[in-house]
Amino acid sequence: xxxxxxxxxxxxxxxxxxxxxxxxxxxxxxxxxxxxxxxxxxxxxxxxxxxxxxxxxxxxxxxxxxxxxxxxxxxxxxxxxxxxxxxxxxxxxxxxxxxxxxxxxxxxxxxxxxxxxxxxxxxxxxxxxxxxxxxxxxxxxxxxxxxxxxxxxxxxxxxxxxxxxxxxxxxxxxxxxxxxxxxxxxxxxxxxxxxxxxxxxxxxxxxxxxxxxxxxxxxxxxxxxxxxxxxxxxxxxxxxxxxxxxxxxxxxxxxxxxxxxxxxxxxxxxxxxxxxxxxxxxxxxxxxxxxxxxxxxxxxxxxxxxxxxxxxxxxxxxxxxxxxxxxxxxxxxxxxxxxxxxxxxxxxxxxxxxxxxxxxxxxxxxxxxxxxxxxxxxxxxxxxxxxxxxxxxxxxxxxxxxxxxxxxxxxxxxxxxxxxxx
Amino acid sequence: xxxxxxxxxxxxxxxxxxxxxxxxxxxxxxxxxxxxxxxxxxxxxxxxxxxxxxxxxxxxxxxxxxxxxxxxxxxxxxxxxxxxxxxxxxxxxxxxxxxxxxxxxxxxxxxxxxxxxxxxxxxxxxxxxxxxxxxxxxxxxxxxxxxxxxxxxxxxxxxxxxxxxxxxxxxxxxxxxxxxxxxxxxxxxxxxxxxxxxxxxxxxxxxxxxxxxxxxxxxxxxxxxxxxxxxxxxxxxxxxxxxxxxxxxxxxxxxxxxxxxxxxxxxxxxxxxxxxxxxxxxxxxxxxxxxxxxxxxxxxxxxxxxxxxxxxxxxxxxxxxxxxxxxxxxxxxxxxxxxxxxxxxxxxxxxxxxxxxxxxxxxxxxxxxxxxxxxxxxxxxxxxxxxxxxxxxxxxxxxxxxxxxxxxx
Numbered sequence: 001x002x003x004x005x006x007x008x009x010x011x012x013x014x015x016x017x018x019x020x021x022x023x024x025x026x027x028x029x030x031x032x033x034x035x036x037x038x039x040x041x042x043x044x045x046x047x048x049x050x051x052x053x054x055x056x057x058x059x060x061x062x063x064x065x066x067x068x069x070x071x072x073x074x075x076x077x078x079x080x081x082x083x084x085x086x087x088x089x090x091x092x093x094x095x096x097x098x099x100x101x102x103x104x105x106x107x108x109x110x111x112x113x114x115x116x117x118x119x120x121x122x123x124x125x126x127x128x129x130x131x132x133x134x135x136x137x138x139x140x141x142x143x144x145x146x147x148x149x150x151x152x153x154x155x156x157x158x159x160x161x162x163x164x165x166x167x168x169x170x171x172x173x174x175x176x177x178x179x180x181x182x183x184x185x186x187x188x189x190x191x192x193x194x195x196x197x198x199x200x201x202x203x204x205x206x207x208x209x210x211x212x213x214x215x216x217x218x219x220x221x222x223x224x225x226x227x228x229x230x231x232x233x234x235x236x237x238x239x240x241x242x243x244x245x246x247x248x249x250x251x252x253x254x255x256x257x258x259x260x261x262x263x264x265x266x267x268x269x270x271x272x273x274x275x276x277x278x279x280x281x282x283x284x285x286x287x288x289x290x291x292x293x294x295x296x297x298x299x300x301x302x303x304x305x306x307x308x309x310x311x312x313x314x315x316x317x318x319x320x321x322x323x324x325x326x327x328x329x330x331x332x333x334x335x336x337x338x339x340x341x342x343x344x345x346x347x348x349x350x351x352x353x354x355x356x357x358x359x360x361x362x363x364x365x366x367x368x369x370x371x372x373x374x375x376x377x378x379x380x381x382x383x384x385x386x387x388x389x390x391x392x393x394x395x396x397x398x399x400x401x402x403x404x405x406x407x408x409x410x411x412x413x414x415x416x417x418x419x420x421x422x
Numbered sequence: 423x424x425x426x427x428x429x430x431x432x433x434x435x436x437x438x439x440x441x442x443x444x445x446x447x448x449x450x451x452x453x454x455x456x457x458x459x460x461x462x463x464x465x466x467x468x469x470x471x472x473x474x475x476x477x478x479x480x481x482x483x484x485x486x487x488x489x490x491x492x493x494x495x496x497x498x499x500x501x502x503x504x505x506x507x508x509x510x511x512x513x514x515x516x517x518x519x520x521x522x523x524x525x526x527x528x529x530x531x532x533x534x535x536x537x538x539x540x541x542x543x544x545x546x547x548x549x550x551x552x553x554x555x556x557x558x559x560x561x562x563x564x565x566x567x568x569x570x571x572x573x574x575x576x577x578x579x580x581x582x583x584x585x586x587x588x589x590x591x592x593x594x595x596x597x598x599x600x601x602x603x604x605x606x607x608x609x610x611x612x613x614x615x616x617x618x619x620x621x622x623x624x625x626x627x628x629x630x631x632x633x634x635x636x637x638x639x640x641x642x643x644x645x646x647x648x649x650x651x652x653x654x655x656x657x658x659x660x661x662x663x664x665x666x667x668x669x670x671x672x673x674x675x676x677x678x679x680x681x682x683x684x685x686x687x688x689x690x691x692x693x694x695x696x697x698x699x700x701x702x703x704x705x706x707x708x709x710x711x712x713x714x715x716x717x718x719x720x721x722x723x724x725x726x727x728x729x730x731x732x733x734x735x736x737x738x739x740x741x742x743x744x745x746x747x748x749x750x751x752x753x754x755x756x757x758x759x760x761x762x763x764x765x766x767x768x769x770x771x772x773x774x775x776x777x778x779x780x781x782x783x784x785x786x787x788x789x790x791x792x793x794x795x796x797x798x799x800x801x802x803x804x805x806x807x808x809x810x811x812x813x814x815x816x817x818x819x820x821x822x823x824x825x826x827x828x829x830x831x
Binding site for chain 1: 423424426427429430446450464465467468469470472473474482483485486487551552554555558560561562563564565566567568569570571572574575576577578579582584585586587588589590591592593596597598600601602603604605607608609610611612614615618619620621622623624625626627628629631632633634635636637638639640641642643644646647648650651652653654655656664665667673674675677678752756759760761762763764765766767768769770771772774775776777779780782783795796797798799800801802803804805806807
C-alpha cells in the first residue's frame, strides 16, 4: 500500500529537495515536520512496527469520525498533524533496525525527534552516531527541559511545560486560582521553534558544509514569552507574584482601558473590546450612547485607568442585554477593535477571514476518507503550501522507502517484514 | 562555529506584530536592522521603564523584543527617507514588516515596487488578517484576535459565569511571529537553491486559529465543541481538576493523574515518608490501585471501584501537597515518576536551578547605564547557537554606521 498524492494540486517546491528522517510524534514534534511537509519536504515518519504494542504515537489510534470504526490509523489528531508525510515501520531496538535507520540517515538532510531527553542516547543514536552515517546531517531534538540538567528526565507534556514556564500563572483573574491554558499551547510553539531550528540548521549547513546539532528546550521557550514583565522583575526588582496579578484579560502592552471580555445575551456568549486610544473610547462611548460613557471626566487614559473596574462593570451591563453579533457590529462600525469569543463553529464554518484564506483544506486519508484539517497561516507568492493527502497509514510507505530509496530487494523487504524488523 | 543565521540580513520595520520574529532571528545571529520613525517607534512608550523613568531608551518592552538588533531612524514621510529605505531593503535577504494593508503601497515602498528590482528578496508581512483580502481588514489587537481566533474560548474556569480568559503576554504576536520566521527561513532555503525570492503573507487570525490543539481538530474531525475548564484541557466533557494547592499557597498540576500501579505504590511510600499514613483515612484504596495494575482513565465513571481508587489517589496528592511548598511538591512528584508542574511565575522559573544550570538566563550589558541585567536567553543549545544576546538599540544608535556602510545618502 503506497500513499498516492492527489495529482490535481501542484505541490510546493520550496523544500522539495529536502528529506527529513522524522522520529517525532504527538504535536510538539509532528507539528514541526507538518509545516515542512506542507512546503514540499519529503518527511518520512519512522514508527515502531504494529507488533510492538503501544510503541506508536498514542495519537495514532482512535475512532473514525462517525464513531463506527476503531484502529491505529483513525486518530483525528494524528491525521491532522501528519498530513503530507510518509510512514515507515522500523524496530529501533533491533540491530538490523538500527542499521536500516543509519542507511535512512545517510539519505536524509535532517533527523528530528521529540522523545524524552534520554531516549535517543539509550537507543545508541547519538549525534556522533548520526554523523558517522552522514557528516552533513542536521539533528534537532525537542524535549520539555532539554537534554542536560537536573530536570531532563522529568515527565513533560503541555500541562507541565506551561506551568513550569510561567505561562499558566500568566492566565487568570485576580484572587482566583490559575486559569491556565485549555490546550497544549507550548506543543504548538515548541513545534514552531523546532521547525525554525531545522530550517536554520539546513541554511547553515548549506553555507558551511558542516553538520548541525540543535537541542531545543520547550520550557525555556515558554519562559521567554513573558519578556517585558520578566525584565520588570530582573531590572526593577518587582516580583510578578503580587496582589492584583495576573489580570490577564485587562492587562496589556500597551495598557488600554477599557480592555476586556464582556458578557453578551444568551448562554456563555462573550465579546472582546479594546480601546487603543482616547479616540477609540470616544467612538465607543457614542456607540454605547449612555450619559455615563459620554462623561468628559473619562476622556483621558489616566482617568479611565483609575476607574477601570467601574467602566468594565458598566460596559458589561450594556453588553449583557445585547446579542453578541449586534455588539460586534456596533463596535466595529465605531472603528474600535472587537471580536466575539468564537466557538469552533463560528471561526471554522462562519468566518470569511478563515474561509477566504483556505484555512481548512480537505484531505484524503486511505482509511478515514475525506476529512478537513488545518491549513497553514502563511501564503507564499511563489511556492505556496499544499495539503491534500491525509496522514499515512502505519507503514504505508515501506516499499517505496526501503525499496526505491534504500535499494532493498522485494524479498529482502518481505523477510524484514516477516521477522518484525519493519 | 558561525552563528546559525549569520550572513543573513533582515531589514525590519518596527512593529508590535513582527518584533518577536526579528528578535529571534537577531539572537540566532542574523544582522537585523530595525527601522524606526524619528523619535523612535511607539512601542518604546509601552513601558515598564527602568527605575520607572519614562524614556524611549529605558523601555523594557522595547528591550525585550529588540535584542541583538541594530537600530536605524528613517523618516518615511520624506522621499529621501523612502529612498534610503529602498536601498536598505535592496541590500537585505529579508524585509520584515507589520504595516496595515495599503500603508506601504501608499508610500511607494511596498514589496511589488521593491522586489521588482530585487527578485531574490524575501518580504514578510504580518497583519491581522493577511494581505490577501484588504477588504476584510479591520482594527484589531492581541485581545480581539485571540478572541476571534478561538484561543480564548478554550481558557478560563469551570465556573462559566466568569469570562473566558485571554492569557496575557501578547500571544497573537508571538504565534504570528513564529510563522513569520518559519516562512522567512523556508523562503531562504528555497532562494538559496533557486535564486528566487518571494512574498510571505502571514495572517495573525489564521495563526491563532491553527494554534488551539484539539479545539479545531475535534470540530473538524467529528463536529465536537469543547468547553473551558479550570487549568486543564477544554473538553466536550467535564473532567477532573488537575491543580493541587501547596502548603505555601502556590499551585502545581498533575496533568496525567495516577494511572499506573507504580504511581499508587509511590504515593503510598510518599505518604509514609511524610508520616501521613494515619492522617489519610482512605489509604486502604491505594494498595487496591497497585493490585489492579493501575487505573485506566477510560474506565473512570464506568467502573465504580476504579473511580473510587482514582479519586482516593487524588485526595492523597491534595494532602501531600498541603504539607509541602510548591517547589518541593513539584520536584518530589517528578522524582517519583508522577508528571507534575509547578505553577511558577515566570521570574520564579527564570531563577530555578535547572534553568540556571543550563545557562538559560543571560547577562546583557547596558554600557550606557553602566549596568548589566538578566534576560531570558535562547531556548536552543548547540555549537552554532549564540550564548549571549546584545541589548536593544537606542533610538537611532546605528543610523550613521548603517547608512555610511551602504553609501546611502
